[in-house]
Amino acid sequence: MLSRLSPRLLSSSPRLLSSSIRTLVNVTYPSPSVAVLELDRPPVNSLSLEMATSITSHIKQIESDPQIRSLILTSSNPKIFSAGLDITEMSRPSKTRLSTFWRSIQSLFLTLYSTRLSTISCITGHSPAGGCLLSMSCDYRVMSRNPKLGIGLNETRLGIAAPFWLKDLFVKTVGYREAELGLSRGKLYSPEEALKIGLVDEIVDGEVYDVAVERAEEYAEIPEKGIVATKRMCRGELVRDLEGKIEEDVGWFTDFILEEGTQKGIEGYLKSLSKK
Numbered sequence: 001m002l003s004r005l006s007p008r009l010l011s012s013s014p015r016l017l018s019s020s021i022r023t024l025v026n027v028t029y030p031s032p033s034v035a036v037l038e039l040d041r042p043p044v045n046s047l048s049l050e051m052a053t054s055i056t057s058h059i060k061q062i063e064s065d066p067q068i069r070s071l072i073l074t075s076s077n078p079k080i081f082s083a084g085l086d087i088t089e090m091s092r093p094s095k096t097r098l099s100t101f102w103r104s105i106q107s108l109f110l111t112l113y114s115t116r117l118s119t120i121s122c123i124t125g126h127s128p129a130g131g132c133l134l135s136m137s138c139d140y141r142v143m144s145r146n147p148k149l150g151i152g153l154n155e156t157r158l159g160i161a162a163p164f165w166l167k168d169l170f171v172k173t174v175g176y177r178e179a180e181l182g183l184s185r186g187k188l189y190s191p192e193e194a195l196k197i198g199l200v201d202e203i204v205d206g207e208v209y210d211v212a213v214e215r216a217e218e219y220a221e222i223p224e225k226g227i228v229a230t231k232r233m234c235r236g237e238l239v240r241d242l243e244g245k246i247e248e249d250v251g252w253f254t255d256f257i258l259e260e261g262t263q264k265g266i267e268g269y270l271k272s273l274s275k276k
């Protein structure tokens with residue numbers, strides 16, 4: 001029944017959602033052509049299987065409304081955009097859950113990266129690893145100027161490596177040499193550094209959200225046909241690369257994560273996080 005409701009109705013009537021269906025995101029509409037999808041999984045918006053699945057299905061719902069042209073991706077937590085993948089999903093998991101989890105991440109990436117909507121990432125807080133993946137999958141990134149924030153791919157710090165498609169996305173965003181440096185060092189960039197290398201497009205002193213809405217409205221004014229064709233041209237190759245290697249990528253991820261050495265590294269990283 002829920003799937004037959006318009007996304008507008010769904011978001012404006014939270015009581016329609018049964019308590020057993022925790023959406024983990026909030027959807028609002030600041031103007032007739034713009035939707036906002038706010039990540040809302042306390043404490044850090046980490047991407048569990050359920051979170052990734054929910055984001056993907058909400059993007060698809062929003063996409064199905066022809067009036068909506070732009071989507072802003074943001075966070076209900078002003079300090080954290082997303083802490084990336086939920087590391088507990090990768091700690092001593094069953095192989096079945098781990099494969100399903102990874103498929104949900106692949107699907108989220110493919111959906112967000114190739115949506116017909118113009119996507120604006122509104123980064124008010126930290127955006128490491130999977131958080132950076134979400135941001136890079138958008139068409140435009142605005143970030144708070146706060147020098148304490150970090151964005152980047154820090155996978156090596158956990159003893160893991162970005163999959164080929166995330167590496168390719170990073171290369172497409174910041175160029176080969178910077179990507180190689182950033183990936184191997186697991187570097188988190190300050191907003192100023194991120195702006196310099198093109199990891200974000202704009203940094204904002206005041207209300208990032210207001211700027212994101214402005215940019216979303218600007219995108220919404222560009223004729224859809226041209227922008228969608230251009231997006232397909234720029235992004236099609238990476239989408240096809242991953243679509244052609246879904247199973248190989250699942251195998252690579254699960255084998256790597258289930259290795260004892262990787263498990264020890266993940267355990268140590270989780271301990272260091274909870275000791276802080």
Ligand SMILES: CCCCCCCC/C=C\CC(=O)SCCNC(=O)CCNC(=O)[C@H](O)C(C)(C)COP(=O)(O)OP(=O)(O)OC[C@H]1O[C@@H](n2cnc3c(N)ncnc32)[C@H](O)[C@@H]1OP(=O)(O)O
Nearest residue numbers: 046083084085086087088126129130160161253256273274
């Ligand atoms: C070759 C094969 C392929 C290999 C895999 C490829 C996968 C590649 C793609 C992405 C990888 C990832 O995304 S891995 C996740 C990487 N993320 C991080 O390293 C961020 C870790 N978190 C932080 O640095 C900080 O939490 C923060 C800066 C985001 C926020 O700091 P703050 O001080 O505000 O909050 P706490 O640190 O106290 O955290 C609160 C609470 O949340 C838990 N937490 C934090 N991050 C995660 C996470 N990513 N997953 C699960 N849980 C997380 C943290 O442990 C605290 O829990 P407790 O309150 O219980 O202690």
